Amino acid sequence: NKTKMEGSTNELRQILSVPPPNWSPPPGHPPNPISILHASLEHLRNAGEDVERYLFLRTTLEILHGRGYFLSSGAPPSSPAAGGAAGLVGSSGVVPTPLSGDEEQLLFHCITGVRHVILFRWESFKPSFRSCVRDLMMAAGMGLSYSCAGAVAANGANGGGNGTTQQEQFLPRTISMACLSCASSFWKRGWTDESNDAEDAANNPTSPSNGSTNNGGITAEGHQQQSYLENLIRTNIFPNMQRFHGEDAHEILFGYCNSLLARPFEPQQPQQQLQKQQYTAAMSSSFLSLLIGEFTGGNSSARYNLPLEFHRLCHHLFESGSDDGSVSVNSKKSGLDACLHSSMTSLSSLVGYFLANETGSGAVVKQEMLLELGSRIVDVTCDVLSWDFGAGASKWDFSGGNKTRGGGGKSGTKLLRPTQR
Numbered sequence: 001n002k003t004k005m006e007g008s009t010n011e012l013r014q015i016l017s018v019p020p021p022n023w024s025p026p027p028g029h030p031p032n033p034i035s036i037l038h039a040s041l042e043h044l045r046n047a048g049e050d051v052e053r054y055l056f057l058r059t060t061l062e063i064l065h066g067r068g069y070f071l072s073s074g075a076p077p078s079s080p081a082a083g084g085a086a087g088l089v090g091s092s093g094v095v096p097t098p099l100s101g102d103e104e105q106l107l108f109h110c111i112t113g114v115r116h117v118i119l120f121r122w123e124s125f126k127p128s129f130r131s132c133v134r135d136l137m138m139a140a141g142m143g144l145s146y147s148c149a150g151a152v153a154a155n156g157a158n159g160g161g162n163g164t165t166q167q168e169q170f171l172p173r174t175i176s177m178a179c180l181s182c183a184s185s186f187w188k189r190g191w192t193d194e195s196n197d198a199e200d201a202a203n204n205p206t207s208p209s210n211g212s213t214n215n216g217g218i219t220a221e222g223h224q225q226q227s228y229l230e231n232l233i234r235t236n237i238f239p240n241m242q243r244f245h246g247e248d249a250h251e252i253l254f255g256y257c258n259s260l261l262a263r264p265f266e267p268q269q270p271q272q273q274l275q276k277q278q279y280t281a282a283m284s285s286s287f288l289s290l291l292i293g294e295f296t297g298g299n300s301s302a303r304y305n306l307p308l309e310f311h312r313l314c315h316h317l318f319e320s321g322s323d324d325g326s327v328s329v330n331s332k333k334s335g336l337d338a339c340l341h342s343s344m345t346s347l348s349s350l351v352g353y354f355l356a357n358e359t360g361s362g363a364v365v366k367q368e369m370l371l372e373l374g375s376r377i378v379d380v381t382c383d384v385l386s387w388d389f390g391a392g393a394s395k396w397d398f399s400g401g402n403k404t405r406g407g408g409g410k411s412g413t414k415l416l417r418p419t420q421r
Helices: 008-016 035-048 050-054 056-065 101-121 127-142 149-157 174-188 220-237 247-266 271-296 298-304 309-318 335-358 366-384
Strands: none
Touching: 008 035, 008 056, 008 101, 008 247, 035 309, 050 247, 056 220, 101 127, 101 298, 127 174, 127 271, 174 271, 174 298, 247 271, 247 298, 247 335, 247 366, 271 309, 271 335, 271 366, 309 335, 335 366
16 A cells, blocks of 8 residues: 555655656766755655655654654554554554654655645645645644653653753754644645635545546545545544634634633643643744745745735735625635734733743743743734735735835835844
């Protein structure tokens, strides 16, 4: 079965160690492993081979699950030697272990590869599969797919300090941000779809058969492989994953982020739980910043393989919503307003937390994770206030620079552009 996880990492490494067909190094530069790796990565992404073998996604799942970053809550533990899907089932007691340097590098390329392949061949993937991968990446990037509780207790019991979590138990920032960037790209790409749901795996009577393709260009084999992977993620890899379905998917998304941002400020929490919630809230803020950045445009627009009109429409809808009924989309509310509401509410809670917990010793302002959370909440606020209001309806460039833009000869309505440091 091409979609089995076991051996995906070794298979991909073997492919990346061999020069792609008809490739030659630049004149005067002999081939080396790094140049071969990047050339092979580019070939694998652009040739579409991953559409058939799903190597990027399979390798991502294998590495993260093997290191304990996907917990199968409530599922019985089993040995990887059992093979097949059963070999991927873990227990809720697994403690994440740090990635090696090679694993981190490969994982980063796999996550960016997943984003590239799905964005460029959007119609080759079932809606339910796309949303499943999107929600999985979002959960992993926010730290929701794993727990640090076991490691906290172990550190305290083994004399590792006062039992607080260690930074290496979270995913490396490069990997977390790559996951969130992937998720935010998928959110933008599907923002104008008639339905963000996408529970069509079991309920689509028009699924292709006998090697034919449906209107989206999905072959029967591709449909089966995607259904297999989706089922594996939803039942074995991360069965408790938060999903975002239906016409209210956008509202559910922002409501969910609001709840994650509010949790660190709830009273009387154990320290280990508080630090994890502060981390998750900080990553939720980073996700909102990335989401705003995707709709702003900038250099990321070339990743979508779509015309300028798509980006103008997304810019307009994210800024103003669709209350005029001019376009059929899932959300009639402004995503920009939702982000500002989230950041301002969180800022208010943060200030209240500081005032309620400051004792004069300065202990509360020395909490590194809390300061990180505050910084990222402020970043979201600045991103919203730096938005190019009205740009989507008239002129709209991809530079993402500091120029003030606007239509009709008027100056733009950009409110704030903080000094870059």
